[in-house]
Amino acid sequence: MMEHATRVGNRLLAALPPADFALLAPHLRKVPLQHDAVLVGSGDRIEHLYFPCSGAIALIMELPNGQTAATAVIGNDGAVGLMTALGPVRSPLTAVVRVAGTALQISPARFYAMLERSPAVASAVQIVTRALMTQFLHVAACNALHSVEARLARWLLHIHDRTDGGDVLPLTQETLSELLGVRRTTVTHVVSALRTSRAIKSNRRGQLEIDRERLEVVACECYKVMSRRIDRIVSQDALRLLHAAPARDGCPPPDFPFAKTDS
DSSP, X not given: OHHHHHHHOOHHHHTSOHHHHHHHGGGOEEEEEOTTOEEEOTTOBOOOEEEESSSEEEEEEEOTTSOEEEEEEEOTTOOBOGGGGXXXXXXXXXXXXXXXXXXXXXXXXXXXXXXXXXXXXXXXXXXXXXXXXXXXXHHHHHHHHSOHHHHHHHHHHHHHHTOOSTTEEOOOHHHHHHHHTSOHHHHHHHHHHHHHTTSEEEOOTTOEEEOHHHHXXXXXTHHHHHHHHHHHHHHHHHHHHTTSOOOTTOOOOOSSOSBOOOO
């Protein structure tokens, strides 16, 4: 199982029983997630589903007046675009890559066809939905109740959890403004305050070097509560996938399950 999980990269797909994963494998394509790439824009049709293997994707709500705010961050414990399981809907959010990585990509039509053949794949959609709803609810409460400093610390920790490049995060002031839903002048003051507390070591152009331990002190309780709840949803429910009813017309997984990586 560990070898399979390492090979697949995405925790959710790795938890699928081999026969169910084999249904998806021929249609999955490994693609790069380029920094700042927009995977789907608000109001656009969802052309692809993404199961991240590494990196971090922010889901951004855009208001008619141009203001933006982050509603969730997705890593290798989730997926982007699964609303297509509800039908041919347009995306209510913009999904933008904030930390570069890779993902497994599949078309909505292919994925939807697998839902009818695999109870485990259908369960995976429910897991992602529950984890996303947990983030949405916590972020909404946190935005209403906690300071900008605590909220920024929370976002930085969530993003850091999904990186493997050390303590330097590729985040500009514009990106932080987008995440928090505040003006860039506010971001300048907040970053300065976090530098004073040494939770942020440096903020060179386009990069933030963080001190994780100090950042956890500044962050509100939402970070740990949200992280525990999401990990429990993904870990415990994903284990249940292993005992789900077998897929119809299942077959053993191929030796190399993905199409050639785009470059």
